[in-house]
Amino acid sequence: MTAVLGKDLIGLASLTPEQIRLVLDTAEPFKEVSERPIKKVPALRGKTIVNLFFEASTRTRISFEFAEKRLSADTVNVSASGSSVQKGETLVDTARNLEAMRIDMVVIRHQSSGAAEFLGNRIRSNVINAGDGKHEHPTQALLDLLTLRDKFGKIAGLKVCLVGDVLHSRVARSNIWGLLKLGAEVAVCGPRTLLPRGIEQLGVRVLDHVEEAIQWADALNVLRLQLERMEGGFIPSLREYYRVFGVTEERLAKAPRPLTIMHPGPMNRGVEIDSRVADGPHSVILDQVTNGVAIRMAVLYLLAGGKPELADAAKGAAVPD
Amino acid sequence: MTRPDRSTILDARAMSRALQRMAVEVLELARGTDDLVLIGIQRRGVELAQRIAKLVEAQEGTAVPRGALDITLYRDDLETVGPKPVIGPTHIPGDLAGKHVVIVDDVLYTGRTVRAALDELADFGRPQRISLCVLIDRGGRELPIQADIVGATVKTSPGERVDVLVEELDGHDEVALIRPVHTAAAP
Numbered sequence: 118m119t120a121v122l123g124k125d126l127i128g129l130a131s132l133t134p135e136q137i138r139l140v141l142d143t144a145e146p147f148k149e150v151s152e153r154p155i156k157k158v159p160a161l162r163g164k165t166i167v168n169l170f171f172e173a174s175t176r177t178r179i180s181f182e183f184a185e186k187r188l189s190a191d192t193v194n195v196s197a198s199g200s201s202v203q204k205g206e207t208l209v210d211t212a213r214n215l216e217a218m219r220i221d222m223v224v225i226r227h228q229s230s231g232a233a234e235f236l237g238n239r240i241r242s243n244v245i246n247a248g249d250g251k252h253e254h255p256t257q258a259l260l261d262l263l264t265l266r267d268k269f270g271k272i273a274g275l276k277v278c279l280v281g282d283v284l285h286s287r288v289a290r291s292n293i294w295g296l297l298k299l300g301a302e303v304a305v306c307g308p309r310t311l312l313p314r315g316i317e318q319l320g321v322r323v324l325d326h327v328e329e330a331i332q333w334a335d336a337l338n339v340l341r342l343q344l345e346r347m348e349g350g351f352i353p354s355l356r357e358y359y360r361v362f363g364v365t366e367e368r369l370a371k372a373p374r375p376l377t378i379m380h381p382g383p384m385n386r387g388v389e390i391d392s393r394v395a396d397g398p399h400s401v402i403l404d405q406v407t408n409g410v411a412i413r414m415a416v417l418y419l420l421a422g423g424k425p426e427l428a429d430a431a432k433g434a435a436v437p438d
Numbered sequence: 439m440t441r442p443d444r445s446t447i448l449d450a451r452a453m454s455r456a457l458q459r460m461a462v463e464v465l466e467l468a469r470g471t472d473d474l475v476l477i478g479i480q481r482r483g484v485e486l487a488q489r490i491a492k493l494v495e496a497q498e499g500t501a502v503p504r505g506a507l508d509i510t511l512y513r514d515d516l517e518t519v520g521p522k523p524v525i526g527p528t529h530i531p532g533d534l535a536g537k538h539v540v541i542v543d544d545v546l547y548t549g550r551t552v553r554a555a556l557d558e559l560a561d562f563g564r565p566q567r568i569s570l571c572v573l574i575d576r577g578g579r580e581l582p583i584q585a586d587i588v589g590a591t592v593k594t595s596p597g598e599r600v601d602v603l604v605e606e607l608d609g610h611d612e613v614a615l616i617r618p619v620h621t622a623a624a625p
Contacts, residue, residue, distance in 0.1 A: 121521045146508060146525040155561040158511035188511075418511075419522050 122419040125237035125244040128253030129294035137295055141263050143415035144408070150187055151410055161188035161421055164221040169211070170247070171197040171227045176382050176406065177247050177257070181224050184413035190222075208232060212240050222420065225249070230287075243420045248287055257381050258291030260412040262299065264405045265336060268377055273300030278330040280364060281340035281389050282311045282351075288381045289340055293321055306330040307340075307362060310351045327362050331369060336377040339364050342389045355388050365391040375399050382406070441619050447574070447592055447600070448613040456589035457486070460571060461493035463587045467569055468538045471500045475534065475565075479543040479555055480508040480526035485604040486573055487542035503531035507541075512554035534563035540587075544602035546572040549583035574613055576600050 120135040129137065150158055166185050170178055178194070185192045201211065212223060222243040225233050230250030237244035248254040266272055277296055283289040283305045296303045297320055304322035305312055306329070317323055324330045330337060342358060352358045369376055378390075378400045386392045395402060448456060468474040471494060478487030484506045491502045508526040510516070541555055552570060559568060573589040578596065592615065594600060599616040603609075 143522075143525065146527055149528055150511075153562065157561070159557075160511040160516055422517055 122416070122423060124420070124423045125233070125246075126255050126416055126420060127234045127237060127244070127246050128255050129258050129291045129298070130253065132255075132294075132298070134298045134300075137259070137262070137298055140259050140412065140415050140419065141266060143419055144259075144263055144411040147411040147414040147418070148408070150414065151183075151407075156187050157189055158187065159189045160418055161185070161190040164188075164190040164421060165219065166190045166192050166222040166224065166417070167215050167220050168192060168194045168247075169215075169223055169225045170195070171208075171225075171232075172248070174226055174247070176409070177226065177254075180406070180409040181245075181247060181256075181413050183410050184417055187410070188414055188417055190417070193220075208236060209239050212236055212242075216240050216242055222417070243423055245416060245420065250287065251285055251290070252287055253291045253294075254287040254381075255291050256409070256413055256416060257288050258295040259416070260405055260409040261288075261292055261338060261379060261381070262295050263408045263412055264379065264401050265301075265377070267404065267408070268401060269335065272296065275301040276304070276333055276335045277301050277338060278304040278306055278324065278334040278336070279338045279340060280306045280327060280330060281362065282342050282346060283307055283316070283340065284311045284313050284351075285343060285346070286340050289338075292338060293319060297321075304330060304333060308352055308358070311346070327364065328368060328371070331372045331376060334376060335374070336379060337364060338379040338381070339390045341381065341383060342385055344385070344388075355385075359388055363387075363389060363391060364394050366393045366397070369394060369399075377401055379405055443617045443619045445615050445617070446612060447615050448590060450605075450611040453573070453589075453611045453613060456573065457489050458493055460573075460587050460589055461490045461497065464490060464540055464571060465494055465497065467586060468540065471498050471502055473536060473538045473566065474502055475531060475537045475539045476502055476504040477507050477530070477539055477541055477555075477559070478504070479541065479551060480506060480510075480528075482544040482602050482604055482607070483542050484526075485606045486544060486602075488606075489604075490542060490571070505530045507555055507558060509551055509554035509558055512558045514550060514554070528558075530562050534559065534565045537565045539565040539568045540571050541568060542571050544572065545574045545576055545600050546570070546583075546585050546588075547576050547578050547600075549579045549581035552583045553581050573602060574600055 120139040168178055168181055182192055220242055224245045224247050225236055226247040227249050230252035232249045233244055233246035246255055269275055279289045293303055304324050306324040306327055378394055380402045384390055384395055476487045476491050478484035487504055491504045494502050506529045508528045510523050510525045569586040571587040572585045575585055575588045575591045576594040597618050601614045603612045605611050
């Protein structure tokens with residue numbers, strides 16, 4: 118049976134390997150659309166999409182908006198500041214009001230884990246999670262997977278290490294699910310205060326030193342160290358963090374093979390990553406950004422008009438992993 | 439109970455003859471190869487365009503630019519199809535302005551694929567002329583679209599299916615007509 122994505126995209130934890138591959142394969146032809154003289158196809162003509170961002174975002178919101186516009190959808194951006202959310206309206210009320218204006222899809226970013234699923238279960242429109250609390254950021258992980266597949270030709274057997282603040286990172290969580298489902302080996306590396314307890318149980322290796330990670334991995338996905346973590350007492354200081362866990366050129370020089378460097382952005386240069394590494398020949402950070410638009414076009418295309426029954430049917434037919 | 443009945447419309451040799459004649463007609467229509475661009479529609483149209491291009495090149499001794507077009511994102515029924523169709527690659531060789539584009543497809547039926555292809559090509563540029571070349575015209579048009587070059591015309595009814603097989607993808611060349619056979623259900 119052909120894999121389908123269903124009504125919503127909440128996270129990679131609930132997707133089958135076939136569904137993940139479907140998104141990656143569908144993204145391929147969409148890369149070409151962004152290279153056309155007229156960067157637009159009529160696939161989602163007449164669809165109305167609301168980008169509902171309760172948290173600040175530049176890259177993800179712009180990437181979604183480009184994806185939507187290149188598919189000819191009509192888009193509206195709603196941010197928490199300056200909307201009725203500030204006046205105390207609940208998430209469901211906001212969404213129901215939007216739905217009353219006959220929208221088709223909602224892209225939501227929210228500070229609370231589970232917000233996207235909560236919304237998806239309560240409205241008829243398709244819901245796409247653009248990051249919910251510490252839970253998941255599925256489109257980021259999908260674009261990371263696509264970038265790795267572009268670079269290495271396949272995901273299975275790759276060794277990928279997530280470096281930094283795994284504890285607070287929805288990007289890390291989605292990446293771990295996606296990589297494991299496609300057969301990669303996954304490690305995490307960071308201060309123990311920033312690694313979730315019991316993460317080994319997911320089948321993830323824990324490395325305490327960034328030097329070990331560099332010896333072991335084919336690719337490093339360097340996570341953003343949120344500056345407020347220092348105030349939270351998770352790390353002593355940013356300089357200390359850079360000294361112990363910073364991905365620097367000196368450290369990478371000792372790698373047994375050239376390491377592919379990824380970063381979900383926005384970067385703190387000189388905190389988690391050395392500028393020379395971020396701009397170096399093995400950095401695919403800007404490829405990630407380019408692939409982000411293609412992945413989001415693929416997700417929008419696959420979800421448009423999707424019904425919950427389709428997703429359940431797909432899950433029923435799929436082999437459990 | 440439905441059991442399909444399959445009959446060959448063109449075998450490999452007949453298909454080869456048809457393609458050779460089509461290549462000659464393409465050359466006549468485009469008055470040589472100077473402005474000619476062949477664009478195949480995904481899936482089987484791409485292989486057929488490739489064949490015709492090779493035949494034209496063998497005759498004229500000059501390279502013919504060729505491309506591939508996937509029209510899925512321009513379909514007028516995307517909303518109603520079940521699982522979303524797989525999208526193939528699109529590749530347009532250079533600027534189409536001033537060119538004579540010949541669209542190549544395997545089967546011309548409702549004309550909706552060609553309508554989508556015309557819309558999509560318009561987003562790539564403004565060719566001097568666009569012509570349509572199909573291996574099989576099976577009738578049943580739903581839009582005012584006709585082919586300039588046809589390999590073979592077959593009368594079909596809506597329940598039937600025309601399958602074009604090409605060696606590159608299917609192991610051998612053949613055009614077959616698939617007819618559903620209705621047998622009376624057991625009482």
